[in-house]
Amino acid sequence: xxxxxxxxxxxxxxxxxxxxxxxxxxxxxxxxxxxxxxxxxxxxxxxxxxxxxxxxxxxxxxxxxxxxxxxxxxxxxxxxxxxxxxxxxxxxxxxxxxxxxxxxxxxxxxxxxxxxxxxxxxxxxxxxxxxxxxxxxxxxxxxxxxxxxxxxxxxxxxxxxxxxxxxxxxxxxxxxxxxxxxxxxxxxxxxxxxxxxxxxxxxxxxxxxxxxxxxxxxxxxxxxxxxxxxxxxxxxxxxxxxxxxxxxxxxxxxxxxxxxxxxxxxxxxxxxxxxxxxxxxxxxxxxxxxxxxxxxxxxxxxxxxxxxxxxxxxxxxxxxxxxxxxxxxxxxxxxxxxxxxxxxxxxxxxxxxxxxxxxxxxx
Numbered sequence: 001x002x003x004x005x006x007x008x009x010x011x012x013x014x015x016x017x018x019x020x021x022x023x024x025x026x027x028x029x030x031x032x033x034x035x036x037x038x039x040x041x042x043x044x045x046x047x048x049x050x051x052x053x054x055x056x057x058x059x060x061x062x063x064x065x066x067x068x069x070x071x072x073x074x075x076x077x078x079x080x081x082x083x084x085x086x087x088x089x090x091x092x093x094x095x096x097x098x099x100x101x102x103x104x105x106x107x108x109x110x111x112x113x114x115x116x117x118x119x120x121x122x123x124x125x126x127x128x129x130x131x132x133x134x135x136x137x138x139x140x141x142x143x144x145x146x147x148x149x150x151x152x153x154x155x156x157x158x159x160x161x162x163x164x165x166x167x168x169x170x171x172x173x174x175x176x177x178x179x180x181x182x183x184x185x186x187x188x189x190x191x192x193x194x195x196x197x198x199x200x201x202x203x204x205x206x207x208x209x210x211x212x213x214x215x216x217x218x219x220x221x222x223x224x225x226x227x228x229x230x231x232x233x234x235x236x237x238x239x240x241x242x243x244x245x246x247x248x249x250x251x252x253x254x255x256x257x258x259x260x261x262x263x264x265x266x267x268x269x270x271x272x273x274x275x276x277x278x279x280x281x282x283x284x285x286x287x288x289x290x291x292x293x294x295x296x297x298x299x300x301x302x303x304x305x306x307x308x309x310x311x312x313x314x315x316x317x318x319x320x321x322x323x324x325x326x327x328x329x330x331x332x333x334x335x336x337x338x339x340x341x342x343x344x345x346x347x348x349x350x351x352x353x354x355x356x357x358x359x360x361x362x363x
Contacts, residue, residue, distance in 0.1 A: 015358040022354020025347040032344060035159055036166040040088045044144070045156035048088035051311040054151035056113050057097050057143075059330055062154075065142040069096040069110055071125065072132065088160075097151075103134045148333060149321060158340060161313035165344060168229050168298045169291035175233025176290055180240025181283070185271050187241070188248030198241070205238050214297055218306050228307050232294050243286055247279035281359035288352030292345040299341050315341050 016022055040046045057066055073092040097113035099120055106127040112120040127134060145154040187198035205213070217231035251257065252275065260270045301307035302316030310317070315337040322333035 012358045016354055019354040019357065021350045022358070025351040025354070028343070028347045029351065032162055032166055032347075036163040038085070039160045039163050040085065043153075043156035043159045044141070045153040046084075046089050047091040049311045049313055050088070050153060050156035050160045051313075052091060052095060052152060054095065054097050054147070056115060056151065057147055058115075058149050058151040059325070059333070060143060060147045060151075061330075062144060062146045062332065063142065064146055065140060066097045066113055067099075067101065068139050068141050069098050069101065069108065069125070070094070070137050070139060071096065072129070072137075098138075101138060106130065106134060108134050108137065145336060146330075146332070148318070149325070154333070154336065157313045157318060158315070158337060161315045161318060161337065162340065162344075164225070164302075164308050164312070164314045165295050165298060165316075165341065168232060169294045169348070171229040172233040172236055172294035173287050173290050175230065176236035176240050177283075177287065179234070179237035181244050181276070183237065184241035184244025185248055185276065188245035189252055189267065189271055189275070191249075195245070198245075202238050202241055205235075210235050210293075211297065211300060214301060215304075215306060218301065223306055223309055225308050225312065228298055228301055232297050235297075236290050236294065239290070240283060240286055243282050244276075244279065247282065248275055251275045251279055284359065285352055285356045288348050288355060292348040292352070295341065295345050295348070 035042060043050055045052050054068075057064070071094040073094065075092040077090055077092050079090055096110070098110040099113045101108055101110035103109075108125045108127070109122065110125065111122050114120040127137070143153050143155070145158065148154050148157065183198050183202070187195040187202075213235045214228075214231045217234055218227055221227040221231060248271070256274060257270060260274050265274075298307055298314075299316030299319070302314040303320045305317075305320065307316055308314040318337040319334050322330075325331060325333045326335075
């Protein structure tokens, strides 16, 4: 039995490797996953939530560069290495965009950057710490995707925002699998009144529009990061439960289940060790589709303002903040996060199709 399962797994893997778009989508998802985990390593602005604002340089085009005067702070940052790595740097310095500057001794005379060709305010900063060289306080920064309406680095916000869109898929699918497999297994295996009761719950949940149910759960749990994850997961278990129930109804009449009962195995062992491993192929395909659905639902909630809350970066919230710029001459501010959502959703749908073809034993 195990050799046959191994041979079928190898055959499915070979078929999957032959599907170009499936393999390409797999590597794309892995790439986005790495970006999500180590977002602050790759982001030019590694401050927490990539939230370093420079209002004077808001809505600048991709490739915009400017000199920044970095004023040191007396506040010491005592973050640990892993805290900085995974949650960003708590920025204690002050960054001022400047259009020109002159250095004289320990004094920096500078003109603050002002948009639309206006003349900026001239100011003087005197360095009190004699160990600091004035030249080290002036840095040139390039905004590769431009800046948003608050003057934040758009590329950094995109990279950090990938974390929410990516991980909501994992959390939501995990919750839906735990609930869906349990409910579907109990309903399909035991049947009768238990099946009727669980199917009633499934049908009631199924009849409520997904987005409406998510909004209701989110409002009940409160606005926030984890609340959205839990809310989306609690609405996606129904489809998993229906598929598992149908597969178990067919599988429990098979000879290997009858043999397991004859050997005296209990119901828990029969379901978990014998039936579920043989019916996971369609469940895996549904998981890929649920990943994509979870990303879209989270983006919709963030667009409506009840998803991840500011200053946390989210692709849906970025579209909400900048959709009016589509008609104001800077459509990329909304189009770039929109394309990110589209590509990630498409990758999960393509890998779902590839898995469906690979796991189809009839082909």
